[in-house]
Amino acid sequence: MTEDRKKGNSSKWRPQTMMVRGGLTRSEHGETSEALFLNSGFVYDSPEEQSARMAGDKPGYIYSRYANPTVRMFEERLAQIEGAEDCRATASGMAAIHTMLVAPIKPGDRIIAQRQLFSSCLWILKNLMPKMGVEVTWLDGSDLGQWEDATRKPCRFALIETPSNPLLDAVDIRAVADLVHNAGGELIVDNVFASPILQRPIELGADWVVYSTTKHMDGQGRTLGGAILGKTSKIVDELQQYYRHTGPSMSPFNAWVVLKGLETMDLRVRRMSDNARVIADRLATNPKIKAVRYPGRSDHPHHNTHASQMPEGGGSMLAFSLKGGGDAAFAMLNRLGLIDISNNLGDAKSLITHPATTTHRTLTEHERAAIGLDDTWVRLSVGLEDPEDVAEDVEQALAGR
Ligand SMILES: Cc1ncc(COP(=O)(O)O)c(C=O)c1O
Structure with a gap:
């Protein structure tokens, strides 16, 4: 040997x-x-x-x-x-x-x-x-x-x-x-x-x-x-x-x-990143959504920097802001049927959280404003499910059906 x-x-x-x-x-x-x-x-x-x-x-x-x-x-x-x-x-x-x-x-x-x-x-x-x-x-x-x-x-x-x-x-x-x-x-x-x-x-x-x-x-x-x-x-x-x-x-x-x-990380991260891209593009056209933030999309304000540092994919994380504000965000989260509400990320299961009241709740309102975070934003960690199912879950929750 x-x-x-x-x-x-x-x-x-x-x-x-x-x-x-x-x-x-x-x-x-x-x-x-x-x-x-x-x-x-x-x-x-x-x-x-x-x-x-x-x-x-x-x-x-x-x-x-x-x-x-x-x-x-x-x-x-x-x-x-x-x-x-x-x-x-x-x-x-x-x-x-x-x-x-x-x-x-x-x-x-x-x-x-x-x-x-x-x-x-x-x-x-x-x-x-x-x-x-x-x-x-x-x-x-x-x-x-x-x-x-x-x-x-x-x-x-x-x-x-x-x-x-x-x-x-x-x-x-x-x-x-x-x-x-x-x-x-x-x-x-x-x-x-x-x-x-x-x-x-x-x-x-x-x-x-x-x-x-x-x-x-x-x-x-x-x-x-x-x-x-x-x-x-x-x-x-x-x-x-x-x-x-x-x-x-x-x-x-x-x-x-x-x-x-680590043995499967390459496969998982690349698939999750591909899935996130599909979902970000779908949500960007949704009339209930004000803005989508995804590093791989050209409408991200820092897209050029992301593209040069992450040339092979935008990653598994995206955020979106709801036109209806914080109440609409909570209502949407309450209607989800597949995506889990959780503050963790990078998981095989898609996980969603409302940062202003969870991961970033200890910041003052002023500190949140300084980073552009208000209660209209939701953060989605995209997993390994079929991205169509994940996108459809957000869409039905936004539609309020
Ligand atoms: C960007 C970032 N850094 C560090 C941490 C801390 O990691 P852990 O929860 O394993 O202590 C987190 C947790 O959510 C995170 O999102």
Whole structure:
């Protein structure tokens, strides 16, 4: 057996092969599917061995809060797919973003953040960072002029989400990465909405990519998880001690589920993106709908940026605004017969939510207005059902039949 086959980490493989085989490390039993190492601790042949491993003088696992063979297979596979040097898996997407921001930051540092972020990220930046003596500069992520102003003085990090939750705004990753680097900072991209199938931030100049694996990577609504991807030296120097000693690690079981999810992610994400396109086009002609936001449609205000960063598809997420306002949105949601009301996304099942009263309810009205979100908007995560059935469900719910 060749080393490539044994270790499953060949850099020669094309992306789809990495998704199925990347990071695969077989035990002495030669199992076909990846093994689930559902153990918290590890045993040693001798106290000398234990002491050497714990001192870092000998390789080997120590404790699953630090690392675990199944979790490691997931981390290696995702790093290969992303084109990143390394990865750390976390218990949720928010554990990834929290670790990423808190572990390296120092009092006096400055973070630049777009206003168009998932609300829990906003919470960390608004509530936790000031307590730690960190300044946050807010801007509209799609406005490069604001980025130019914000990067005139040094920054430690910039955090962006593109396409953003919930209105699918775009940030020009390459242009922003250049500006942030000139200000001495590092760019973190939350790539949840696109997934690594449709957008590759590291190739566009990002330093770090963060994920909620709860979404497209699991893809079937089973587990919570997250991931941080970046350079090995940075992970080791800036995140590793925090990760080991504060315990945001992913459970081996969840890692195993998501590792298997990666094998089919390419097929699922591409199909969901194709389905979303069909549905977005159908809804755009519906007389009850004021506006549809879909990254793949040319009427999206940031379509050109999306098209250059996500050339193979607009993704599985879309949003639409109802002419009848918030009451009409609730009435429509109440009439749905197929699509589930849920704040999750990236699932095989189509899921719908009313962001102003759910995912973005903690924002003030003023903050929602600043990102163009009012109660007329509904966010749809398109799944793997027949898109005709999903479109018909929205249409019948809008018609009020
Ligand atoms: C864009 C984005 N980032 C991060 C998260 C957080 O992920 P998790 O729920 O796994 O903590 C979410 C969750 O909805 C999200 O939509």
